[in-house]
Amino acid sequence: MLLINNSGIGAFGAFAARDVERQLAMVDVNVRAIVQLTGLLLPLLHARGGAIMNVASTVAFQPAPFAATYGASKAFVLHWTIALDHELRGSGVRAIAVCPGTTQTDFFQTAGLAPGVENQVGAMSADAVVAAAFRALAAGRSQVVPGWFNKAYTFAASKLPKPVAAGLAAKVLRRRSGEARV
Numbered sequence: 259m260l261l262i263n264n265s266g267i268g269a270f271g272a273f274a275a276r277d278v279e280r281q282l283a284m285v286d287v288n289v290r291a292i293v294q295l296t297g298l299l300l301p302l303l304h305a306r307g308g309a310i311m312n313v314a315s316t317v318a319f320q321p322a323p324f325a326a327t328y329g330a331s332k333a334f335v336l337h338w339t340i341a342l343d344h345e346l347r348g349s350g351v352r353a354i355a356v357c358p359g360t361t362q363t364d365f366f367q368t369a370g371l372a373p374g375v376e377n378q379v380g381a382m383s384a385d386a387v388v389a390a391a392f393r394a395l396a397a398g399r400s401q402v403v404p405g406w407f408n409k410a411y412t413f414a415a416s417k418l419p420k421p422v423a424a425g426l427a428a429k430v431l432r433r434r435s436g437e438a439r440v
């Protein structure tokens with residue numbers, strides 16, 4: 259049995275300039291629903307054996323100014339899933355966090371960004387991300403970052419002190435979200 263928690267929404271821009279209700283809706287979908295669905299289905303997973311695949315993001319690896327709530331929600335998914343996988347060892351159930359970078363879906367359009375972001379360097383097709391996720395699941399891993407560009411990016415981001423990594427992420431995310439420099 260496989261539970262895939264893929265649903266997620268993004269919002270870009272400075273927190274102070276954005277609708278708090280939208281931020282809370284994002285926390286509900288990206289965080290609360292994953293905890294709730296996993297909790298509800300875990301007894302069935304234990305009975306049948308299987309796995310939980312939670313979709314995080316490369317943005318989970320550093321603080322993400324101009325996508326602060328989205329980034330933190332994905333950091334939750336990444337850390338929570340890996341911790342859960344440890345707790346589940348020997349139970350016949352596993353958990354894996356999938357951390358895609360830019361992927362060619364409707365995600366950015368839904369988040370209100372102009373078309374084109376999904377074609378930036380390192381962007382992957384959804385099919386390629388899914389294939390990498392299932393290879394990693396079959397290999398027994400608890401985390402996968404699909405694609406060489408995303409692997410290099412997250413390796414670098416996770417080695418830097420968090421305030422430094424946040425500063426670098428801010429340069430990209432400020433431009434992506436259309437925020438003016440103050």
Ligand SMILES: NC(=O)c1ccc[n+]([C@@H]2O[C@H](COP(=O)([O-])OP(=O)(O)OC[C@H]3O[C@@H](n4cnc5c(N)ncnc54)[C@H](OP(=O)(O)O)[C@@H]3O)[C@@H](O)[C@H]2O)c1
Pocket residue numbers: 264265266267268287313314315316357358359360361362363364365366368
């Ligand atoms: N695309 C990227 O560059 C990228 C990068 C990193 C991580 N991710 C993550 O990948 C996952 C899939 O996103 P995507 O790229 O496929 O984006 P997408 O095309 O916008 O799809 C978002 C999915 O989330 C579902 N969803 C949104 N709000 C929901 C709600 N309130 N209740 C239930 N389902 C809801 C949507 O369902 P409906 O179709 O029914 O609305 C849709 O299936 C997300 O967790 C996202 O954060 C995406």
